[in-house]
Amino acid sequence: xxxxxxxxxxxxxxxxxxxxxxxxxxxxxxxxxxxxxxxxxxxxxxxxxxxxxxxxxxxxxxxxxxxxxxxxxxxxxxxxxxxxxxxxxxxxxxxxxxxxxxxxxxxxxxxxxx
Amino acid sequence: xxxxxxxxxxxxxxxxxxxxxxxxxxxxxxxxxxxxxxxxxxxxxxxxxxxxxxxxxxxxxxxxxxxxxxxxxxxxxxxxxxxxxxxxxxxxxxxxxxxxxxxxxxxxxxxxxxxxx
Numbered sequence: 001x002x003x004x005x006x007x008x009x010x011x012x013x014x015x016x017x018x019x020x021x022x023x024x025x026x027x028x029x030x031x032x033x034x035x036x037x038x039x040x041x042x043x044x045x046x047x048x049x050x051x052x053x054x055x056x057x058x059x060x061x062x063x064x065x066x067x068x069x070x071x072x073x074x075x076x077x078x079x080x081x082x083x084x085x086x087x088x089x090x091x092x093x094x095x096x097x098x099x100x101x102x103x104x105x106x107x108x109x110x111x112x113x114x
Numbered sequence: 115x116x117x118x119x120x121x122x123x124x125x126x127x128x129x130x131x132x133x134x135x136x137x138x139x140x141x142x143x144x145x146x147x148x149x150x151x152x153x154x155x156x157x158x159x160x161x162x163x164x165x166x167x168x169x170x171x172x173x174x175x176x177x178x179x180x181x182x183x184x185x186x187x188x189x190x191x192x193x194x195x196x197x198x199x200x201x202x203x204x205x206x207x208x209x210x211x212x213x214x215x216x217x218x219x220x221x222x223x224x225x226x227x228x229x230x231x
Contacts, residue, residue: 004157033218043158043203043221056218090157100146100165100207103219105157 001026004106006091012112018079021109023091025072031055031096032074033103034066037088046089049074050096081113116142116208120222127194128230135189135225137204144206147187148219149178152201158221161202162189194229201226 005024013019025032034046045058049068066076072093078085088110092103121136137147146165150158164171164180164187171178177190191198205219 035221042223045208045218045220048218058218092157100163102148102160102163103150103158104160107155107157 004091004093004104006089006106006109008109009107010110010112012114013081014114015081015083017081018077019081019111021076021078021089021091021111023074023076023093023106025074025091025093026104029093029095029104030072031094031101032068032072033092033094034074034076035090035092036060037090037108038086043090046076048096078111083113086111086113116140116206116220118204118206118220118222120202120204120225122225123223124226124228126228126230129195131194133191133194133198133227133229135202135204135227137187137189137222139185139187139206143182143185147178147180147204147206149187149189150203150205150221152203152224158203191227194227196229196231199227199229 007022031050033048035043037043046060047054047066048056052068063079068074088108090105090108092105094101094103117140119138127133148163149161151161152158162173162178164178166182175192179188201224203224204222208220
C-alpha cells in the first residue's frame, strides 16, 4: 500500500503571498489531519477532515484553511504568509473511526517564508 | 488546559543499555496514549498505542507503561542500538471542543535519543 504523499516537498515563498499544500492519504483512510512542526513549538495541530467535513480545528488564525475532496485527498492553504509560518507542514491519514487510530504521516512540506 | 511534557530534550546512552523516556500529562485523563518515532526530515512513524486499562504493552524491544495515578507513560527500548537514535514523541488525544470526546492527538516536544556504539 502506498503511504501518505505530500507535495511539494519544499517551497519558498515571500511574505504576503499565499500557498497551497497537497496531501494524498493512504487508500481507504477517510481522516486527514494537518500539523505544523517548528523547533520551538513542536507539532501543533491545525485541523482534521473526515469525509469532506472539518471535524476539529486547532488554535491557528483564519489565514490557515483546508479542505478535503471526495477521494479523501486534502489541501491546506495559508494566505498572507508571515515569516513565522516557516515550518514543516505534516499531513497524516488514519481510518479515523473513533479517534484512537494510529496516524500515518507523510514526510511533510518544508515551507520557507522570506 | 491539557499539557504534555517529555522530561528530557535529549538522552545519550551506550549501545546495549536500556533507554527510558518519560511522558507526563496534566489537567486531564486520556483514555489512551500513542508513541511515535521521528527521524530528521521525515514524518513521525507510529510505534505503540496503550490504553488506560493496560498497564504495560510490548513490541519486540519496545515496552510502554501507562500509570494513570502518576499521569505518566514510560517508553523503554531494551538492548538499544545506534539505529534507535531518533526523536521519540508521546501523543495522547486532546478533548475535542465539542461533546467532551477525545479526538486529535496532541504531541509532546519529543526526546532526542542518541545511542553511541
